[in-house]
Amino acid sequence: MxxxxxxxxxxxxxxxxxxxxxxxxxxxxxxxLVVAEAADGFAATIxxxxxxxxxxxxxxxxxxxxxxxxxxxxxEQWPKxxxxxxxxxxxxxxxxxxxxxxxxxxxxxxxxELLEGIRALAxxx
Numbered sequence: 001m002x003x004x005x006x007x008x009x010x011x012x013x014x015x016x017x018x019x020x021x022x023x024x025x026x027x028x029x030x031x032x033l034v035v036a037e038a039a040d041g042f043a044a045t046i047x048x049x050x051x052x053x054x055x056x057x058x059x060x061x062x063x064x065x066x067x068x069x070x071x072x073x074x075x076e077q078w079p080k081x082x083x084x085x086x087x088x089x090x091x092x093x094x095x096x097x098x099x100x101x102x103x104x105x106x107x108x109x110x111x112x113e114l115l116e117g118i119r120a121l122a123x124x125x
Contacts, residue, residue: 006033007122010053012044012070013037013086014062022057025111032118041065048074048081055082055121057114058101060092067092068099075100082121 009032013019019037026032035051038044042065048056056074060067071083085096085104093104105117 006031007055007118008033008035008051008053009118010035010044010047010051010056011037012039012041012047012056012062012067013059014039015059018059022114025114026118029115032115039063041067041070044070045073045077048078052078053081054123055084055118057084057086057105057118058096060085060087060096068095071096071099071101080123082123084117084121 011019011022011034023034026034035053036047038047041062044056044058058067058071062070067085071085074081074083082102083100085101086107087093087096087104088107096104102121103117105113
């Protein structure tokens with residue numbers, strides 16, 4: 001993506017602290033714009049419909065509707081939206097990929113891996 005058109009990101013995590021931390025970390029990077037946040041999988045599908053992000057950072061373990069099911073629904077309805085699945089273990093990675101996630105990132109990953117993952121999924125323009 002070009003600098004004048006940032007990557008539109010939806011952050012989905014049930015932890016408010018995690019969402020705030022990711023948002024704060026990304027605020028220093030002009031090429032990524034957080035356009036919405038959601039705390040559960042159902043809210044993620046609604047937010048995806050409303051804001052049409054380029055990339056969704058999807059936590060695996062979510063209430064109401066899990067990350068895998070939310071990923072499945074988003075990818076079925078909006079296949080151009082890319083999903084970066086945020087997993088805690090290999091089983092969650094497997095579930096995320098089976099649900100249609102475009103890539104997976106382990107929760108213990110650092111800032112550079114997070115940025116690289118989001119940027120790698122940005123639409124080419």
